[in-house]
Amino acid sequence: MINTITLQKATIEDCDTIYCWRNDPTTREQSFNSREILYEKHSQWLKKALEDPKKFFYIGIDEKGKKYGVVRFDIKSKFSAEINIIVAPDKRGKGIASQLILKSCSLFFSETKRKLILARIKESNSASVRAFQKVGFSKLFHYKEEDKERILALVLLAPDRRIR
Ligand SMILES: CC(C)(COP(=O)(O)OP(=O)(O)OC[C@H]1O[C@@H](n2cnc3c(N)ncnc32)[C@H](O)[C@@H]1OP(=O)(O)O)[C@@H](O)C(=O)NCCC(=O)NCCS
Numbered sequence: 001m002i003n004t005i006t007l008q009k010a011t012i013e014d015c016d017t018i019y020c021w022r023n024d025p026t027t028r029e030q031s032f033n034s035r036e037i038l039y040e041k042h043s044q045w046l047k048k049a050l051e052d053p054k055k056f057f058y059i060g061i062d063e064k065g066k067k068y069g070v071v072r073f074d075i076k077s078k079f080s081a082e083i084n085i086i087v088a089p090d091k092r093g094k095g096i097a098s099q100l101i102l103k104s105c106s107l108f109f110s111e112t113k114r115k116l117i118l119a120r121i122k123e124s125n126s127a128s129v130r131a132f133q134k135v136g137f138s139k140l141f142h143y144k145e146e147d148k149e150r151i152l153a154l155v156l157l158a159p160d161r162r163i164r
Helices: 012-023 025-030 039-051 096-112 126-134
Strands: 006-009 055-061 067-075 080-087 116-122 138-143 151-157
Touching (some): 006 096, 012 080, 039 055, 055 096, 067 096, 096 116
Antiparallel strands (some): 006 055, 067 080
């Protein structure tokens, strides 16, 4: 059975957890920057990012406070943002990603009044593409930079902007 996940704003207390998830080999393989990140660099980046009004971090937790994943939104314009997700390595393959994406997008839309969320994912990252599509993201286009992997761009519109 999938645990019910609720969201809380990430704080500097989540620094070590996010660091472990970000340096996990699968996360690195699926990231646009696959290099290992040094702890010092990560903690400095997170501290700055948490204070940045253009970044929103949500941690998915269960009723016992166990952490399941992190979702980050980077505001791109007055109406748009980009989403990134990492599910805890030992919690993958249990349907956590779609729950986290759905809840965090809904919260983000209501908190920021943004109208569009963009996800850019390596096309080979089937679990991620599937999780985003499952909650309503639509494929928009794909692109490729030089000899790198093909990237898929997907979008989700705020409920009040969807054309029926
Ligand atoms: C990608 C990621 C977020 C998926 O999280 P998850 O909780 O394991 O995903 P889910 O369990 O919700 O699975 C999503 C869907 O993909 C399917 N899936 C899972 N693993 C898969 C695989 N290896 N190949 C194909 N499909 C897969 C699942 O069956 C599910 O589909 P279904 O609901 O129709 O059965 C997680 O693996 C992760 O954190 N990876 C590292 C970081 C990353 O890639 N982030 C995404 C870039 S934005």
